[in-house]
Amino acid sequence: MSALSVQNLSKTYANGLTALTGVDLEVEAGDFFALLGPNGAGKSTLIGIVTSLVRKSSGRVQIFGHDLDDEPEAARASIGVVPQEFNFNLFLPVIEVVLNQAGYFGVPRREARDRAELLLRKLDLWERRHTEMRLLSGGMKRRLMIARALIHRPRLVILDEPTAGVDIEIRHAMWGFMREINAEGTTIILTTHYLEEAESLCRHLAIIDQGRIQARSDIATLLGELHTETFVLNLKAPAEALPPLPGFVLEPIDASTLEVQVSREQTINGLFEALSRHGIEVTSLRNKQNRLEKLFLDRVEARREAAA
Amino acid sequence: MSQPAEQQATLGAANRWRRYGIAFATLVNKEVTRFSRIWVQTLLPSAITTTLYFVIFGRLIGDRIGPMEGLAYIDFIVPGLVLMAVITNAYSNVVSSFYSSKFSRYIEELLVSPVPNWVILAGYVAGGVARGLTVGIVVIVVAAFFTEFRLHDLSVTLLILLLTAMLFALGGFINAVYANSFDDISIVPTFVLAPLTYLGGVFYSIDLLPQPWQTLSLANPILYMINAFRYGLLGVTDIPLGIAFLITSAFILALGYYSLSLLRRGVGIKQ
Numbered sequence: 001m002s003a004l005s006v007q008n009l010s011k012t013y014a015n016g017l018t019a020l021t022g023v024d025l026e027v028e029a030g031d032f033f034a035l036l037g038p039n040g041a042g043k044s045t046l047i048g049i050v051t052s053l054v055r056k057s058s059g060r061v062q063i064f065g066h067d068l069d070d071e072p073e074a075a076r077a078s079i080g081v082v083p084q085e086f087n088f089n090l091f092l093p094v095i096e097v098v099l100n101q102a103g104y105f106g107v108p109r110r111e112a113r114d115r116a117e118l119l120l121r122k123l124d125l126w127e128r129r130h131t132e133m134r135l136l137s138g139g140m141k142r143r144l145m146i147a148r149a150l151i152h153r154p155r156l157v158i159l160d161e162p163t164a165g166v167d168i169e170i171r172h173a174m175w176g177f178m179r180e181i182n183a184e185g186t187t188i189i190l191t192t193h194y195l196e197e198a199e200s201l202c203r204h205l206a207i208i209d210q211g212r213i214q215a216r217s218d219i220a221t222l223l224g225e226l227h228t229e230t231f232v233l234n235l236k237a238p239a240e241a242l243p244p245l246p247g248f249v250l251e252p253i254d255a256s257t258l259e260v261q262v263s264r265e266q267t268i269n270g271l272f273e274a275l276s277r278h279g280i281e282v283t284s285l286r287n288k289q290n291r292l293e294k295l296f297l298d299r300v301e302a303r304r305e306a307a308a
Numbered sequence: 309m310s311q312p313a314e315q316q317a318t319l320g321a322a323n324r325w326r327r328y329g330i331a332f333a334t335l336v337n338k339e340v341t342r343f344s345r346i347w348v349q350t351l352l353p354s355a356i357t358t359t360l361y362f363v364i365f366g367r368l369i370g371d372r373i374g375p376m377e378g379l380a381y382i383d384f385i386v387p388g389l390v391l392m393a394v395i396t397n398a399y400s401n402v403v404s405s406f407y408s409s410k411f412s413r414y415i416e417e418l419l420v421s422p423v424p425n426w427v428i429l430a431g432y433v434a435g436g437v438a439r440g441l442t443v444g445i446v447v448i449v450v451a452a453f454f455t456e457f458r459l460h461d462l463s464v465t466l467l468i469l470l471l472t473a474m475l476f477a478l479g480g481f482i483n484a485v486y487a488n489s490f491d492d493i494s495i496v497p498t499f500v501l502a503p504l505t506y507l508g509g510v511f512y513s514i515d516l517l518p519q520p521w522q523t524l525s526l527a528n529p530i531l532y533m534i535n536a537f538r539y540g541l542l543g544v545t546d547i548p549l550g551i552a553f554l555i556t557s558a559f560i561l562a563l564g565y566y567s568l569s570l571l572r573r574g575v576g577i578k579q
Contacts, residue, residue: 013579051420054579073324073422081420087413096341103334104421106327148417 001064003029003156003187004050009059011045011211019045021211022059027189027204029064029155032182034198034205034219035191036296042211043191044084047160051081064155077105080154082145084161084191090134094125094144097133098151105152112151119147122177139170146174156187163197175201195293209300230288231268233258236281243278245271259288331423332431339435343401343442350401354393354443355450361389362454365511377513377544383458386451387538388510391472393447395505395530396497398440398473402432402480403493410484415577425571429481429564436477437470444469458541464549465540471556472533476501478563485567485576504530509538514546529555 004027011020020042027033037043048054050061052068061068066075088097095116102112120126123143128136136144142162149157159178163171178201182188192198198205199219206216215222238255248271249261262271268285275282343350366382376384409415418428448457459465479496487493508530514522525531536552539545545552570576 048579052578053416053419055574073424076420076422079420083416085413087416089409089412089414091345096338100334100338101417101421103337104331104418104423106330106422108330 001029002026002062003031003064004189005060005062005065006046006050007060007062009046009049009061010057011042011049011054012057019211020049020056023208023211023213025206025213025216027156027187029187030182030185031187031204032178032202033187033189034202035189035208036195036198036205037191037208038300041209043208044160045211046208047081047158047189047191051079051158052076077152078155080149080152080157082142082149082157082159082162084164086141086145088133088141088144091132093130093132094120094136095129097144098148101148102151107152115151115153116147119150123147124173139166142166143170143174146177150181154186156189157181158189160191161193162190163192163194171197195296207296207299209303214303215299228261228263230259230261231285232288233260233275233282234284236283239280243280245274245278248274327422328424328427331421331427332434335423335428335431336434336438339401339405339432340438342405343435343439350397350439351443351446354397355446358389358393358447358450361385362451366454377515379542379544380455382455383542384513384538385511386448386455387541388508388534390444390447390451390541391469391530391534391537392505392510394440394444394469394473395476395501395533397443398436399476399480399483399497399501401439402436402477403484403487403497405435406432406481406484407487407490407493410487410577411490419577425568429478429567429571432481433474433477436480437473440473440477441469444473460543461540463540464536468533468536468540468552468556471553471560472537475533475556475560475563478560478567481567482563482570485570487576504528507531509534509546529559532556 004025006023006025009020009023009025010018012018023042023046025046035043035046045054049056050063050068052072061075063075063078066078068075092100098116098120099109099112102115103109107115116129117126120129123146125140125143125147128140133141133144142165146159146162149159162178163174166174175197178188178190182201188201190198190202202219204216204218205222207214232253235256235258239252239258242250242252242258247263247266251259251261253259260271262268272282362382362385365385370381370385373381375381406415409418451457479501483493483496507525508528509525514525514531517525532547532552532555535545535547536549536556539549
């Protein structure tokens with residue numbers, strides 16, 4: 001069953017800007033789905049329409065089979081949304097923000113209190129429950145937006161840049177939490193500019209650019225399309241001259257650091273063997289660029305060149 | 309944490325009207341908490357203003373003006389001052405609350421939820437009515453220090469109070485929908501509401517006005533509300549009660565319908 005089904009969705013704003021053109025998208029129930037795209041690609045408009053914050057020009061949106069036009073209440077009841085920008089009443093205490101949201105979704109107050117305690121404890125906000133929103137740090141506000149989005153136990157959660165501006169420790173804690181709710185059956189749609197986040201968390205993705213879906217695939221298949229990967233190697237001792245290694249493209253960064261391009265036909269083992277034969281020992285290696293990031297940039301670049 | 313099966317059961321079990329009731333109660337609670345928390349800004353000013361009115365117009369000037377429609381002048385102005393406070397506060401509660409929710413974007417909390425438009429409107433209007441009536445009671449208490457409280461007809465008094473507060477809460481809502489800045493939410497109260505209220509018979513009977521001002525005054529809807537309320541408290545009115553209720557109800561229906569159409573079209577709140 002589709003958690004989200006978008007058919008031929010278009011949006012032209014009052015100022016004439018066309019943000020979406022005939023977008024089709026299916027997200028299966030239970031999936032952890034990444035929606036990627038450069039700034040201005042149409043991600044926020046798409047999410048805005050799905051969450052009823054933006055009016056569509058044409059097309060259909062269904063959430064768990066409920067059409068947003070014909071059954072708006074049932075459709076909206078299934079969604080929880082974590083927006084990109086803070087949208088709180090800054091003078092309300094944390095607990096009120098969550099309880100009010102529960103009330104809007106018809107959750108009785110007593111039940112809402114129990115759920116709020118569970119969520120706020122889980123997200124490490126319970127001790128701040130009586131603190132006014134304006135006094136929270138950015139990371140706390142982000143976590144509160146997640147608590148608010150989950151208080152009515154939605155089947156589909158849309159996370160729009162949920163970890164933007166959040167420190168690494170909190171980001172990893174949030175990743176763990178997202179994995180947990182996905183494992184419990186909640187479908188998650190994630191937009192993010194941290195592509196390692198998408199690669200680490202998501203099973204499927206769509207790339208949107210210039211208001212159209214440019215690619216939609218499972219992440220493993222998409223990464224399989226990479227023809228080359230570039231690694232940065234740290235050498236045990238400075239290499240005075242780089243030997244020719246057939247099949248690999250080597251480029252020195254400095255005396256002890258080497259950049260190597262490895263094609264899909266080659267292996268890392270083969271690279272190490274070749275380097276060892278020339279007496280070069282490697283102490284560590286890392287990807288020069290996140291794999292999904294490279295793929296994403298290649299796709300967007302190719303599309304733009306084709307358009308030009 | 310999130311359990312779809314349980315969540316579905318919860319949604320299925322809670323019937324639609326129960327969910328509407330919970331959402332409505334949440335909105336009203338939010339609004340009442342808001343104006344109660346900032347009572348110095350919301351409840352106190354009307355008490356101070358009306359105290360000044362009673363001192364100046366009631367005590368200092370009133371004795372020189374003499375009786376109005378057979379009543380001491382200070383008694384005559386009580387209903388108008390109470391209703392003026394109700395009108396101002398019902399209006400300003402909704403206009404400031406709804407505009408703030410637009411400005412800070414927490415209106416999105418409601419827009420993404422399954423709350424129907426009429427419940428959103430009813431919640432905000434109820435919040436405005438609650439503040440209007442609370443301030444109305446405060447002003448009546450203040451009035452009791454200056455004159456003897458009188459009640460001619462309880463049902464007329466309560467009904468016209470409620471309808472007036474509803475009407476101006478709706479007006480505040482429409483103002484908030486169209487407002488693009490905080491300046492915009494003070495234009496209507498300053499340039500429309502205040503003149504209409506002062507010219508609506510708060511301080512005088514329209515029988516005192518020469519023509520054509522007496523006839524022109526009949527085009528002012530606030531005149532009908534003040535007179536109906538004056539009848540409820542004191543038993544005197546310039547206007548037939550039926551017409552007052554008819555006009556007030558007609559305005560409520562028209563503004564309510566218009567407010568719902570604004571919400572349905574997402575004017576000012578959806579792109």
